[in-house]
Amino acid sequence: MDAKNVTLTPLGGMGQIGMNCMVMETDDSMVLIDCGLMFPEDTLFGIDVVIPQFDYIIEHKDKLKGIILTHGHEDHIGALPWLLQHLSAPVFGSEFTLALLESKLLERDLLDNAEMHVVEGHDRIALGDFTVTFFPVCHSIVGGFGLGIESPAGRIVHTGDFKIDRYPLNGVATDLDGFRHFAEEGDISLLLSDSTNVERDGFALTEREIKNSLHDIMEDHEGRILVTLFSSHIQRMQEVFELAEKFGRKVAANGRSLVRNIELARRLGYLRFKESTYISLDDLPAYEDSEVLLLVTGSQGEPLASLSRIASGEHRQLSIHEGDLVLMSSSFIPGNILAITKVINNLYRLGAEVLYERVQAIHASGHAHVEELKIMLETIQPKFFVPVHGEYRHLVKHSRLAVECGVAPERSFVLENGDPITLLGEGGVRLEEAVQVNQILVDGKGVGDVGQTVLKERQLLGGEGMVIVTLVVDDETGEIIVGPDISSKGFVFEQQFSHLLEDAKCIVLDIFENIPPGETDRLKERIRSSLRRFFRRVIERDPVVVPLVMSV
Amino acid sequence: MDAKNVTLTPLGGMGQIGMNCMVMETDDSMVLIDCGLMFPEDTLFGIDVVIPQFDYIIEHKDKLKGIILTHGHEDHIGALPWLLQHLSAPVFGSEFTLALLESKLLERDLLDNAEMHVVEGHDRIALGDFTVTFFPVCHSIVGGFGLGIESPAGRIVHTGDFKIDRYPLNGVATDLDGFRHFAEEGDISLLLSDSTNVERDGFALTEREIKNSLHDIMEDHEGRILVTLFSSHIQRMQEVFELAEKFGRKVAANGRSLVRNIELARRLGYLRFKESTYISLDDLPAYEDSEVLLLVTGSQGEPLASLSRIASGEHRQLSIHEGDLVLMSSSFIPGNILAITKVINNLYRLGAEVLYERVQAIHASGHAHVEELKIMLETIQPKFFVPVHGEYRHLVKHSRLAVECGVAPERSFVLENGDPITLLGEGGVRLEEAVQVNQILVDGKGVGDVGQTVLKERQLLGGEGMVIVTLVVDDETGEIIVGPDISSKGFVFEQQFSHLLEDAKCIVLDIFENIPPGETDRLKERIRSSLRRFFRRVIERDPVVVPLVMSV
Structure with a gap:
């Protein structure tokens, strides 16, 4: 391999939503971008999680300069505990991302294998042959970054998971200006961009719109309000806390991940509310239903989560009151729809009213819709394009969208997991022979034996x-x-x-x-x-x- | 029980989409409306189908005057082979409905237990204490009826599964005038109406709109066209055949149920096309890709169906050609989404283009949306209302819609399976004690032993x-x-x-x-x-x- 060439090898995340993991390397430097897991399509065969095959990284671990985490979702950081059993490495990410990782590593006694480096927006960090600038992006979790990478074979932009919220609440926007400057300082050889919502027209709803919807719903409601959402969606929680304060409601949270993330986000300053707003479940009896808002886990109908147990009447402390309003402020992941609708129907049986994305605009996706993807393509104007983070049809459609936006058809690629692409130092690209990348099934402490x-x-x-x-x-x-x-x-x-x-x-x-x-x-x-x-x-x-x- | 009282007992179809089955009886007459099955939510535990518990019918079989089938979908006729193992009865339905039933009964050597009576639209048939008029309704299968029932306790309307297609192709419309006359001849005591799409605003798309979409797509396409749809959606097939003839394409079909239903519908006059249009798979090599349209099974990603085998490269006779266009003219049933998207992604991998409901208006639901449900409520103006055919939340919402349309709140009910409601001869209703109605799991020849x-x-x-x-x-x-x-x-x-x-x-x-x-x-x-x-x-x-x- 010529020292000027840069090879990118996706170990996961191509042709699937989940398990994002990309190796970027020269002859003597390697950087890993994200290291995520995937939940099994079918939970019935005892598989806990699915992780990428790490052999390629482990074989070349001597040149691993660092692991970059674009944000803290499981499909970007969740597989790290398995990789860090085999090697130690510096890990770079926002304070929130690393805090989430830290609790994972602590549980498995692996903290020593990660040398944590908190990065801030616009930090520029040298990792062997690569220099990486972190641009804040708006996504359904706080502390997300897109990457501007200076490599021996030219500039590369990796968007991470993003949307473009042009009128953002609390100033968390995608730093388009930063990306634009980075692209103006030198032509961009390659753009890797989030393909999740390429089938959705227009722009994603914004958090401002969601907050307005939630506002109008809460304003009119007399009874208790229950809200379920993704436990890492701190921005959405902030909106809920603000509305609770506005309407004189106390907030109590139930569900391990939710309680932990509220405390974490508060400690790090991502979540702000009055001390007196947040109460414990034990304090609930002191308040009228009209003074209470419950934040609960279970937005995906997970059988052991708070909302599912409430809906089936199996929760020890919480039960539905006549007049309760349940807001499911989250998307329905396709594999979970039957479980979610079972929860909704049971809530109706108990006399609650339930609102969800399909019947009311109370959730916005964290991924860019078509018009936002175009803005990114037009901002970066890359020479080559590789869509990431999508099922196969998403990648195909995103690759076509890039062509519509000016990328030459022969320069817009669809890669699958294990297909390396080399940016040649002298210009141009070369597709390399595929690397073996199985999906590794984890069941309990057995990694890969369940084949x-x-x-x-x-x-x-x-x-x-x-x-x-x-x-x-x-x-x-x-x-x-x-x-x-x-x-x-x-x-x-x-x-x-x-x-x-x-x-x-x-x-x-x-x-x-x-x-x-x-x-x-x-x-x-x-x-x-x-x-x-x-x-x-x-x-x-x-x-x-x-x-x-x-x-x- | 007073001879003037009429009791309706749902054995299935309440709180679920599937397994529709309703007993209607007086002291000495019993009529069964539909006898459907349900497919298990989870196919992984070896359950083939789920059927209602028939004990109540079998115990009272001496007064069973007949079984009425509103239409021929599995969730309305599919459980009859299990019921007819225990009794013989006259069965009433359209020619198409009964033809579908016939092939089921033939397979199990049960034909002798069903005395088939073909009914036409507006036929009026006396069954013991009940007189039933059959009103044609528009649905995603031909030969569907709603029912106008004259009972000792007043008039009852059961809509069956319906939508209101105001500009129908081929004259298959819901006979609103018939329902209106029936309601004008005497006040309607009770309306039972289809709740499936109560969460969908406005009107369902019409077949005319779907045909126009298909027309525009086919007009522009040079390569081969593959269409998958529900095998009983004869009206949609008619549109496809007409468009194929218009654009000079031959039609070949693949998949057992599809081939059987095409022949059946053609024989009965529901499906009309030129002899020369319909060719066999063996004749395909004689035609250019631009002259071919393939109708295939597999709209739900069923692993053994034609399209799934084509997509996975395992079909013996058919494979994807570069430039193939696949039209999935069907809805995605929630439990099947992962399987369907797997098929779509694989088709893209093989170089096909795929269109489906989410990205193009090439499917319309067969069930009334909110505005159509209102039209039905306002046409019938019932005294009492019981929503049927829906999950629990659908029933709740439909019951509220009835109240919006003028039904008194205390007269709009939500019943679950096994909850009988009695229309009293002197007026009024009484809710009876629940009858036991388990869901019976069928696995192979074992009925109910898998508990x-x-x-x-x-x-x-x-x-x-x-x-x-x-x-x-x-x-x-x-x-x-x-x-x-x-x-x-x-x-x-x-x-x-x-x-x-x-x-x-x-x-x-x-x-x-x-x-x-x-x-x-x-x-x-x-x-x-x-x-x-x-x-x-x-x-x-x-x-x-x-x-x-x-x-x-």
């Missing part, structure tokens, strides 16, 4: 249950001493289907008599295949059959 | 896998002869965790030595609890532990 085999077994077990056949055979006589016994789990309601299991025993006996003693493997295979055929035919189910044959 | 216990086992097995411990013990000496052996399924990748399973064996041996011989149950319980604790601590997984102890 296709184990998953497939879980799928079969979960779908059809299991039948265990046990036989103890006398080695000398070749006779059965115990069994065949048949037990099942998750297969049928045994009381109702006892005849079925009796018939299965007869089949096993029949097989046993027709296979010469000692051929245990053949016996087991025949038991497995015959019983599966039998169950399929008789009851149209196909359980996992486990034959256990023991010789004594 | 909470089996489901819970499947969930545990699917989430964490299973560990089997086997021990053969000599009854006389109390010594272990074989084992402890440990085998697992879906738990860990055994090669990687062999030490874990070895340690587990030691734990079992230790327990064995500390429990007196003969106390097998205690031994098993200790093995189960100790191993679970061990696995939770060491690997943070909680498999189903099955201890098998055999004495010889």
